[in-house]
Amino acid sequence: QASQEELKAAYRRLCMLYHPDKHRDPELKTQAERLFNLVHQAYEVLSDPQTRAIYDIYGRRGLEMEGWEVVERKRTPAEIREEFERLQREREERRLQQRTNPKGTISVGIDATDLFDRYDEEYEDVPGSSFPQIEINKMHISQSIEAPLTATDTAILSGNLSTQNGNGGGSINLALRRVTSAKGWGELEFGAGDLQGPLFGLKIFRNLTPRCFITTNCALQFSSRGIRPGLTTVLARNLDKNTMGYLQWRWGIQSAMNTSIVRDTKTSHFTVALQLGIPHSFVMVSYQHKFQDEDQTRVKGSLKAGFFGTIVEYGAERKISRHSVLGATVSVGVPQGVSLKIKLNRASQTYFFPVHLTDQLLPSAVFYATVGPLVIYFAMHRLIIKPYLRAQKERELEKQRESTASDILQKKQEAEAAVRLMQESVRRIIEAEEARMGLIVVNAWYGKFVNDNSRKNEKVKVIDVTVPLQCLVKDSKLILTEASKAGLPGFYDPCVGEEKSLKVLYQFRGVLHQVMSADNEALRIPKQ
Secondary structure, eight states, X not given: OOOHHHHHHHXXXXXXXHOGGGOOSHHHHHHHHHHHHHHHHHHXXXXXXXXXXXXXXXXXXXXXXXXXXXXXXXXXXXXXXHHHHHHHHHHHHHTGGGOOXXXXXXXXXXXXXXXXXXXXXXXXXXXXXXXXXXXXXXXXXXXXXXXXXXXXXXXXXXXXXXXXXXXXXXXXXXXXXXXXXXTEEEEEEEEEESSSOOEEEEEEEEEEETTEEEEEEEEEEEETTEEEEEEEEEEEEEEETTEEEEEEEEESTTOEEEEEXXXXXXXXXXXXXXXEESSOOEEXXXXXXXXXXXXXXXXXXXXEEETTEEEEEXXXXXXXXXXXXXXXXXXXXXXXXXXXXXXXXXXXXXEEEEEEEEXXXXXXXXXXXXXXXXXXXXXXIXXXXXXXXXXXXXXXXXXXXXXXXXXXXXXXXXXXXXXXXHHHHHHHHHXXXXXXXXXXXXXXXXXXXXXXXXXXXXXXXXXXXXXXXXXXXXXXXXXXXXXXXXXXXXXXXXXXXXXXXXXXXXXXXXXXXXXXXXXXXXXXXXXX
């Protein structure tokens, strides 16, 4: 928000500081010329309303964008933003054909009932009967990809394969989706499989009001028994900012009516649902608590009761890496028994492992299904995941340091040159501040500080910025805006990719004070 007058004042001050004619030493003169040219380039960008608006919104990235030469000048920042987004859209459209959105699921069902439901008398004469038998009794694999045809049309190809106890089959589907307007879209689906005949479907989505939408899905399934029609309609409405209400009607092979309310906030997710249908009618309540920690931990529980029996589920999920989320759920039901469901989400791929432990309600099965995954997770997290993530972070930092090494070296040389050129100005500022008992920077450091005992083995990486900070003092005040301090005159980044702070020890009216500020935090001293 700096005015043109403030920009001119800052430009004049830096020109006086870096003007080559003010320095007689040949080395200082050369350094001053380089810094003087940088200041002049910056002023050229900021003094032109158009280039300043581009830089304010998009930084150097915006100035380097192709196509600005054909943009009409004297545009407002809002118009320039629109123009930038138009240029970006054109670039995205050129890459449209190259983009897909792959999604996949792999599910492996495991029968481990032999661990808890063994009957020893049946195994007495069977070789190897001392070991419980754990079997894979079902598998399911599905995959889909999207192929954008135009800005409004998309083709979706999907397929799946399933097998259970030695019997299985698969199908393949092709869907063509068209966005008709900002309010809706339509989709045609064609499918075929070895267990069922051809499938034709039509899906329509429409926003009825800003707070209400409807989805209708019609399908015709051809089989040896004839044509099986199906129709599903969902009506949804925003009840408030965080709550959605749904009404669903399904007609066909499994007809049902379902109503549900879903409340999703920053810290919780709550669902209550009621279904009346053939063959299943049920009521279900579930709650999920979202912890506001770095690993995005979530704890959940649900109760579902109906004609099929009663099921209680509880579990947790946690982020284990940048793209991976690991979760485990224990399911206890009558007459279903006890199961453990392990799920790993890796980007857009899902790996699901339901493990059926027993057909009965055994406390031992519930105990091991609950405690076992926790013990295994914490052991793996401590011995494998944490060291792996730490090593990965170090590799990324090292890679970032190597890629920016030449740039950082140049910035360091510029900063050191700026500090040498500031010495005379800083001496005059200190004399003026001492005369009025004003603001004197005694010591200042910028970089990575280690104050936590758990990180005492890490290396402190800081640079002395006493002179550059004192040079910024004006009328006994030092004001820094919300931006990385690595860009200030006389500063550079001493630890690329790591968390940085600014520590200042200053004297005001003869009294010493100390302040610590985060890298992107605004700072104003003296404190009121």
